Amino acid sequence: MAMSPAVTTAQPARWQDFVQLLKPRVMSLVVFTGLTGLVCAGRPVDPILAAVAILCIAVGAGGSAALNMWYDADIDIQMRRTRGRPVPAGRVQGADALALGVVLSLFSVMLMGMALNWLAAGLLAFTILFYAVVYTMWLKRLTAQNIVIGGLAGALPPVIGWAAAAGETPLNAWLLCAIIFMWTPPHFWSLALYTSDDYAKAKVPMMPNVAGAKSTRRQILIYSLLLVPLCVAPAFTGLGGKAYLAVSVLGGAGFLGLAWRLFRSRAGDAPGERKDGLYDVKLEARTARNLFAYSILYLTLLFATLLTEHLAGWAPLTS
Amino acid sequence: MSDPRQESDAAARARRGRNIAIALGLIVFVVLVFIVTVVRLGANVLDPRF
Numbered sequence: 001m002a003m004s005p006a007v008t009t010a011q012p013a014r015w016q017d018f019v020q021l022l023k024p025r026v027m028s029l030v031v032f033t034g035l036t037g038l039v040c041a042g043r044p045v046d047p048i049l050a051a052v053a054i055l056c057i058a059v060g061a062g063g064s065a066a067l068n069m070w071y072d073a074d075i076d077i078q079m080r081r082t083r084g085r086p087v088p089a090g091r092v093q094g095a096d097a098l099a100l101g102v103v104l105s106l107f108s109v110m111l112m113g114m115a116l117n118w119l120a121a122g123l124l125a126f127t128i129l130f131y132a133v134v135y136t137m138w139l140k141r142l143t144a145q146n147i148v149i150g151g152l153a154g155a156l157p158p159v160i161g162w163a164a165a166a167g168e169t170p171l172n173a174w175l176l177c178a179i180i181f182m183w184t185p186p187h188f189w190s191l192a193l194y195t196s197d198d199y200a201k202a203k204v205p206m207m208p209n210v211a212g213a214k215s216t217r218r219q220i221l222i223y224s225l226l227l228v229p230l231c232v233a234p235a236f237t238g239l240g241g242k243a244y245l246a247v248s249v250l251g252g253a254g255f256l257g258l259a260w261r262l263f264r265s266r267a268g269d270a271p272g273e274r275k276d277g278l279y280d281v282k283l284e285a286r287t288a289r290n291l292f293a294y295s296i297l298y299l300t301l302l303f304a305t306l307l308t309e310h311l312a313g314w315a316p317l318t319s
Numbered sequence: 320m321s322d323p324r325q326e327s328d329a330a331a332r333a334r335r336g337r338n339i340a341i342a343l344g345l346i347v348f349v350v351l352v353f354i355v356t357v358v359r360l361g362a363n364v365l366d367p368r369f
Contacts, residue, residue: 012333015340048358052351107348115355 013096017086021069021097022062022104030061030157036303037158037176039310040239041165049115053164056112057157060124063104064153067132070097072140078202081195101132112164120164127156141203144210151184152177158303172239175230179302182227186220186259187295193217193268193288213268220291224259228252231302240306241314247305251298258291 034057038050045053069076069087077088086092105128113121135150155177162173189207192199193216196208207216231252235245267288309316 012327012330013337014333015336018337018340046358046362048354052355055351111348111351111355114352115359 013086013092017091018096018100020086021066021092021100023065023069024062026065026154027058027061030154031058032300033176033180033303034058034157034161036307037161037173038165039161039307040158040172040176041162042310043166045165050165052115053112053120053161056108056115056124056164057160059104060108060112060128061157063101063106063108064128064131066097066101066104067128068101068136070094070101071132071136073097075141075202075204079198081198105132112160116164117167119167119169120160123156123160123163123169127153127160130156142205144205144207146205147188148185151181151188154184155180172234172237175234175237175239176303176306179227179230179234180299182223182230183295183299185223186227186255187292187299189216189220190262190288190292190295193262194285196268208268213266216268217263217265221259221263224256228256231298234306235317238316238318241309241316243309243314244302244305245317247301251301255291255294255298258287258294262287262291 031054035054038045038053069085072082073085073087073094076082076085083089087094087097105125109121109125109128112124131150131153135146135153139146139150158176158180159169159173162176163169192206192208193213196206196213199206200209207219211219228248232245232248234240235248240248265287266284268285308314
């Protein structure tokens with residue numbers, strides 16, 4: 001089993017370095033999808049307890065991110081995108097990142113159980129363990145399917161939010177989970193198509209390095225074809241309304257259009273690096289970058305529309 | 320030559336910042352547990368079944 005190297009700190013760690021260990025940007029996405037699940041549950045929850053539930057989801061995500069950064073320091077130091085992270089950069093010792101991750105994970109699960117319910121706490125604990133152990137320590141270095149299976153960790157926050165509010169996880173909660181799960185491969189593989197040299201250097205088996213760019217582009221198209229109907233489905237399961245139907249269909253058409261253009265391109269065939277150390281996004285690779293950026297916009301719009309519809313009390317298309 | 324046992328000013332400042340952050344984190348956690356207890360107890364007190 002690979003272990004993170006013993007990194008000596010070159011300069012004293014500041015509290016901002018510990019905040020960076022929590023991957024604040026990922027945390028904000030998790031908070032957003034968790035909040036959507038909590039609101040879509042449609043159960044009255046004390047606002048203070050609802051805020052505590054979201055805080056627990058955010059802190060749990062931060063804890064698992066710190067565990068990821070502790071374990072992956074040996075990989076991170078080899079990639080330009082990640083070598084500036086606190087542990088590989090030598091600003092935080094690996095042991096400190098590990099301690100922070102464990103403490104935050106335990107606190108978040110414990111508080112979720114005490115404040116809301118133990119189903120939500122159990123799902124949160126499962127998510128943290130799945131991301132830190134199953135994805136980070138096992139799948140990431142083992143198989144090109146790493147982000148497909150590991151994507152479950154990123155897909156569970158809406159289910160946790162739903163469970164926190166309702167104490168149960170009906171089909172609609174798992175539908176939100178399935179949308180993020182199916183969204184993850186096209187999202188990450190389009191990124192990997194123009195950063196695959198970095199992953200190859202770190203010996204991380206990402207799909208473009210293992211199966212080649214052509215196969216990756218084909219798989220992105222297949223996942224996109226499965227994703228879009230799944231995104232439209234909540235409009236017919238009593239979850240989404242007219243606005244959601246419009247956003248999911250029109251946005252989905254755009255998603256499929258970009259996935260088709262990527263499929264027809266040669267993106268990822270010849271990754272290059274500029275002399276200034278930045279990625280050279282060639283004309284062909286631009287199609288991959290476009291899908292990567294659009295995938296973030298599409299998912300954000302879907303969840304924002306659901307959130308708006310439920311907060312505004314707009315009726316779903318079917319009951 | 321500086322004494323290696325002497326902590327530099329930058330290291331001392333960073334350590335102080337970290338300690339304050341840990342203290343604040345613990346205080347926030349204790350306050351949260353207190354608030355959650357009050358909210359949950361309050362809901363039960365208002366419940367006519369109890």
